[in-house]
Amino acid sequence: MDGTRGIGVRTAAALMCAAALSACGAGGGTADGDGAGTRSPSPPASASATPSDTPSDAPSEAPAEDPAKDLDRLAVEQNWGIDGPASAWIARMCAEFDDQDRAGQPPGKWLVEDFGPTPDEEAALTAGMPELCTRWWPEIGKALGAVxxxxxxxxxxxxxxxxxxxxxxxxxxxxxxxxxTASCSWQRTSPDGDVLDGQRATTKAPLTVTVQATDGTFTTKGCGVWKPVR
Structure with a gap:
């Protein structure tokens, strides 16, 4: 009876061990075991956490400057009375300076004495020529200062x-x-005070007057600013 009990206990222990081994195999086996039940090692954590070569929050490059577009935008903002886009007008003026130079006429002198730029045109030349007509800017800038x-x-x-x-x-x-202004008036007088010529405007159209070397005085009121044209 005692021997039978011992055999039964050993048999039960063996069965329990077999069941335990079977459960281990179904769960994937041991980490160092061989066979189909062996788990593959997980990839290193660093492999999935590798940062991108270009961070998503990296600052974007600043757009390239475009002097022509900047000038055109400024002309619109300031409402300059320029014939066409300001940058195109500067290009035409720059070509005209070349033509005047080839003809033997200093471009700065031609601009002041023959062309006679308006205030808007002077503003466009001053703003645009340093970048868009560099070859003539020193001379034209000096001429505009004289004006x-x-x-x-x-x-x-x-x-x-x-x-x-x-x-x-x-x-x-x-x-x-x-x-x-519409109420502009001007007058030329002799050295003795006699009226030689004069005008009272009725519109805002541009005006031109020639002051003679023999005149005594020139009087202006409401005409804005007079600038030499020749």
């Missing part, structure tokens, strides 16, 4: 052959008021 010094707003000016920096003197020559 600014010889601009005459409302006032009474004594005619002088050498006005220099005196704000009360005006040099003989032809002047243009590009943006007068």
């Amino acid at each position: 600014e010094k010889r601009a005459y707003p409302d006032g009474v000016y004594e005619v002088s052959g050498a006005p220099g920096e005196d704000p009360e003197l005006i040099e003989p020559g032809t002047y243009r008021a590009a943006d007068p």
Whole structure:
């Protein structure tokens, strides 16, 4: 009886061990076991966590500057009275400077004395030429500075052959008021005070007047700024 019990206990233990081994095999086996039940090693955690070569939050490159588009946008914002896109107008003026130079006429002198730019055109030249017409900008920039010094707003000016920096003197020559008011008036008088010529405007159209070397004074009111054209 005791021997039978011992055999039964051993048999039961063996069965339990077999069942345990079977369960281990069904669950995938041991980490170092061979055979179909062996689990494949998981990929390293670093493989799935490798950062992208280009971070998604990297700053984008700034767009390239375009001086022509910048000038055209400025012209629209400032409402310049330019014939066509400002950049195209600068290109035409630059070509004209080349033509004047080939003809023996200094471009700066031609611009001030023959062309006579309006205030809007002066603004376009000043803003656009440093980038779009670099070869002529030094000379044109200097000429535009001379134009600014010889601009005459409302006032009474004594005619002088050498006005220099005196704000009360005006040099003989032809002047243009590009943006007068509808009540603009101007007058030329002799050294004795006699009226030689004059005009009272009824529209805002640009005006031109020639101050002679023999004139005594030039008086202007409501005409904006007079600038030399030749």
